[in-house]
Amino acid sequence: xxxxxxxxxxxxxxxxxxxxxxxxxxxxxxxxxxxxxxxxxxxxxxxxxxxxxxxxxxxxxxxxxxxxxxxxxxxxxxxxxxxxxxxxxxxxxxxxxxxxxxxxxxxxxxxxxxxxxxxxxxxxxxxxxxxxxxxxxxxxxxxxxxxxxxxxxxxxxxxxxxxxxxxxxxxxxxxxxxxxxxxxxxxxxxxxxxxxxxxxxxxxxxxxxxxxxxxxxxx
Amino acid sequence: xxxxxxxxxxxxxxxxxxxxxxxxxxxxxxxxxxxxxxxxxxxxxxxxxxxxxxxxxxxxxxxxxxxxxxxxxxxxxxxxxxxxxxxxxxxxxxxxxxxxxxxxxxxxxxxxxxxxxxxxxxxxxxxxxxxxxxxxxxxxxxxxxxxxxxxxxxxxxxxxxxxxxxxxxxxxxxxxxxxxxxxxxxxxxxxxxxxxxxxxxxxxxxxxxxxxxxxxxxx
Numbered sequence: 001x002x003x004x005x006x007x008x009x010x011x012x013x014x015x016x017x018x019x020x021x022x023x024x025x026x027x028x029x030x031x032x033x034x035x036x037x038x039x040x041x042x043x044x045x046x047x048x049x050x051x052x053x054x055x056x057x058x059x060x061x062x063x064x065x066x067x068x069x070x071x072x073x074x075x076x077x078x079x080x081x082x083x084x085x086x087x088x089x090x091x092x093x094x095x096x097x098x099x100x101x102x103x104x105x106x107x108x109x110x111x112x113x114x115x116x117x118x119x120x121x122x123x124x125x126x127x128x129x130x131x132x133x134x135x136x137x138x139x140x141x142x143x144x145x146x147x148x149x150x151x152x153x154x155x156x157x158x159x160x161x162x163x164x165x166x167x168x169x170x171x172x173x174x175x176x177x178x179x180x181x182x183x184x185x186x187x188x189x190x191x192x193x194x195x196x197x198x199x200x201x202x203x204x205x206x207x208x209x210x211x212x213x214x215x216x217x218x219x
Numbered sequence: 220x221x222x223x224x225x226x227x228x229x230x231x232x233x234x235x236x237x238x239x240x241x242x243x244x245x246x247x248x249x250x251x252x253x254x255x256x257x258x259x260x261x262x263x264x265x266x267x268x269x270x271x272x273x274x275x276x277x278x279x280x281x282x283x284x285x286x287x288x289x290x291x292x293x294x295x296x297x298x299x300x301x302x303x304x305x306x307x308x309x310x311x312x313x314x315x316x317x318x319x320x321x322x323x324x325x326x327x328x329x330x331x332x333x334x335x336x337x338x339x340x341x342x343x344x345x346x347x348x349x350x351x352x353x354x355x356x357x358x359x360x361x362x363x364x365x366x367x368x369x370x371x372x373x374x375x376x377x378x379x380x381x382x383x384x385x386x387x388x389x390x391x392x393x394x395x396x397x398x399x400x401x402x403x404x405x406x407x408x409x410x411x412x413x414x415x416x417x418x419x420x421x422x423x424x425x426x427x428x429x430x431x432x433x434x435x436x437x438x
Contacts, residue, residue, distance in 0.1 A: 038256045038368070067368070118341065123341075142384070143257075145287075
């Protein structure tokens with residue numbers, strides 16, 4: 001009984017997310033669903049990405065938080081159109097919430113939309129929002145046992161950014177183990193080692209994104 | 220319709236959690252529900268706590284993970300009775316899952332039961348498991364904006380351990396801001412600054428726990 005309710009919600013969400021994706025595709029937008037634990041560095045990655053790519057790509061951002069608009073304010077300060085969704089308790093974004101923001105954007109003016117999900121390594125992986133790619137961040141401060149413990153997000157993501165590598169000298173964490181276990185779960189995962197603080201390793205991510213967004217905009 | 224389903228689940232859980240708590244209380248057990256984001260240091264805190272208090276308190280542990288038994292193996296290595304719950308996808312423990320472990324423990328032999336929840340700063344705060352106190356960990360690597368962004372867990376917890384203070388020189392995080400914003404949400408919160416790695420600050424936590432557990436065992 002409980003299971004059938006959950007399945008209905010997931011199926012209904014899938015339909016709405018697919019409609020969102022069709023609409024994004026019609027406008028040639030690349031859409032990313034950016035996910036991680038709280039504090040792994042999603043908003044900082046976005047700030048760095050906006051700074052690096054603002055001359056190449058016209059970006060929009062949808063910020064998901066349970067409450068507060070601190071992240072949206074950080075993004076707005078970069079001169080990028082941004083909408084804050086407050087879920088009011090819900091632990092993930094879904095297709096409906098994304099659809100509700102559509103009136104706030106002019107899709108013709110955008111090449112790339114990044115949806116920053118609620119900080120949570122579990123539930124957001126189950127709910128599509130209309131993205132082309134799921135991108136996840138794992139901070140080295142979270143430890144190298146996380147792929148085995150939270151496999152769904154690693155399985156669903158196309159890109160894994162291993163962040164805060166500037167802290168590697170101070171924490172017990174093997175990047176090799178993270179990579180090995182992540183690739184066991186998802187052999188197609190593209191992995192970048194980065195520090196959003198120092199900028200180390202971000203060029204590979206910028207290149208990946210630029211190529212995908214330009215292909216999307218051309219389509 | 221969706222809302223009523225969710226409410227039913229929460230109410231049903233509340234009833235089961237209350238029954239669990241009654242049973243724990245009958246045996247004079249203190250029960251903690253230990254919660255945090257992935258990788259904030261729950262299992263390491265438990266390891267340190269077992270080492271420090273094993274002569275004073277007879278402890279049991281229930282480990283909650285989506286999958287894997289790595290944490291239970293770490294606890295078992297300390298010579299403590301431990302049961303692993305694999306939620307198989309679910310992002311939090313609930314009263315039913317805890318009840319299912321009861322056959323594995325001999326409550327008469329225990330003073331303290333710690334339930335280590337799934338790593339998630341959102342959902343576990345909504346589901347009681349039968350605990351006397353909720354205890355949360357926030358790592359300084361997660362950033363000082365977390366109370367405002369994830370208020371429910373701060374609101375529901377009796378104790379906040381601010382962990383990984385050994386990393387403070389290398390991250391942008393104000394402990395004062397964490398405390399100020401946490402206490403705005405929950406003025407009754409007891410806060411300890413700790414490093415589970417170096418052991419700094421843990422004595423205050425051990426004292427807090429020893430007092431509560433001895434009061435529980437005497438009841």
